[in-house]
Amino acid sequence: DPSVFHKRYLKKMRDLGEGHFGMVTLYLYDPANDGTGEHVAVKALKQENGHVPEGWMKEIEILKSLYHSNIVKYKGCCTELGHVVQLIMEYLPLGSLREYLSKRKLGVPQCLMFAQQICQGMEYLHTKRYIHRDLAARNVLVENDSLVKIGDFGLTKYIPEGDIYYRVREDGDSPVFWYAIECLKESKFSFSSDIWSFGVTLYEILTRCDPRQSPPTKFTAMMQKDTQSQMTVIELIKLLDKQLRLPRPKDCPHEVRMLMEQCWAAEPIQRPSFGSLIEKFEAVRQTYN
Numbered sequence: 001d002p003s004v005f006h007k008r009y010l011k012k013m014r015d016l017g018e019g020h021f022g023m024v025t026l027y028l029y030d031p032a033n034d035g036t037g038e039h040v041a042v043k044a045l046k047q048e049n050g051h052v053p054e055g056w057m058k059e060i061e062i063l064k065s066l067y068h069s070n071i072v073k074y075k076g077c078c079t080e081l082g083h084v085v086q087l088i089m090e091y092l093p094l095g096s097l098r099e100y101l102s103k104r105k106l107g108v109p110q111c112l113m114f115a116q117q118i119c120q121g122m123e124y125l126h127t128k129r130y131i132h133r134d135l136a137a138r139n140v141l142v143e144n145d146s147l148v149k150i151g152d153f154g155l156t157k158y159i160p161e162g163d164i165y166y167r168v169r170e171d172g173d174s175p176v177f178w179y180a181i182e183c184l185k186e187s188k189f190s191f192s193s194d195i196w197s198f199g200v201t202l203y204e205i206l207t208r209c210d211p212r213q214s215p216p217t218k219f220t221a222m223m224q225k226d227t228q229s230q231m232t233v234i235e236l237i238k239l240l241d242k243q244l245r246l247p248r249p250k251d252c253p254h255e256v257r258m259l260m261e262q263c264w265a266a267e268p269i270q271r272p273s274f275g276s277l278i279e280k281f282e283a284v285r286q287t288y289n
């Protein structure tokens with residue numbers, strides 16, 4: 001069974017990323033033990049106190065069920081003492097969009113192509129009634145100069161038929177600067193709150209993930225109070241309630257700025273769907289040919 005990976009053949013190479021509950025690490029899977037194995041990305045839980053949270057099993061089941069060119073491929077699992085501990089995914093050598101954008105100078109057309117591909121992966125996710133809840137440039141991976149994939153589904157939740165949103169209690173170190181206003185106020189997550197997070201991700205792409213213009217940096221600067229104090233969620237809500245939003249990135253085309261602002265509409269129902277965003281990106285990209 002090619003989806004079973006044995007821990008003894010996994011050789012650790014380097015860390016790829018760290019979340020609140022987990023780690024993603026690059027391994028060489030080398031059963032022949034001669035260095036001719038394949039590179040894989042392995043996601044593991046941080047806490048190793050034996051019991052495996054059911055959320056972890058759910059995350060693995062979700063990724064296993066997703067088949068789309070803009071979603072990172074599931075390769076298998078590495079079990080230890082009979083219960084699943086590590087998720088094995090394909091390895092994308094160019095890493096996350098954040099690393100890629102800060103190293104290369106991308107033109108607007110390529111930025112818009114990446115943005116459209118993220119919408120295509122997200123539209124697929126929404127058709128399966130999943131909400132992502134953690135869409136951000138750090139969670140988008142680069143396969144090559146013309147292909148990106150959504151790379152983490154740690155906060156993804158299923159929305160039952162008939163429900164329109166999902167309420168959560170846990171906050172952990174929530175990515176509040178990517179959260180829609182209703183998520184901050186009432187922890188109400190929906191397909192529409194993913195659209196808001198996409199708008200922030202689009203902003204990150206057009207600012208080429210410049211740390212000086214990052215959402216946390218920008219929002220904190222917009223807060224009147226002295227800059228060294230940490231911005232609270234209350235301050236962020238006040239700022240968003242005053243209709244303040246992230247600034248327009250410098251070479252952002254006007255029609256793309258309009259898209260971004262629609263993604264950040266105060267009312268969830270006023271925000272576009274990923275399907276309509278795909279059509280808009282298709283149209284805007286045509287004007288660059």
Ligand SMILES: Nc1n[nH]c2ccc(-c3ccc(NS(=O)(=O)c4cccc(Cl)c4)cc3)cc12
Nearest residue numbers: 017018019022023024041090091092095151152
């Ligand atoms: N280069 C890669 N090839 N395959 C991968 C799979 C996931 C990832 C990955 C995906 C997401 C991140 N973002 S992250 O913010 O570091 C993160 C968020 C949630 C949970 C974790 Cl453990 C890590 C970092 C790395 C990278 C690769």
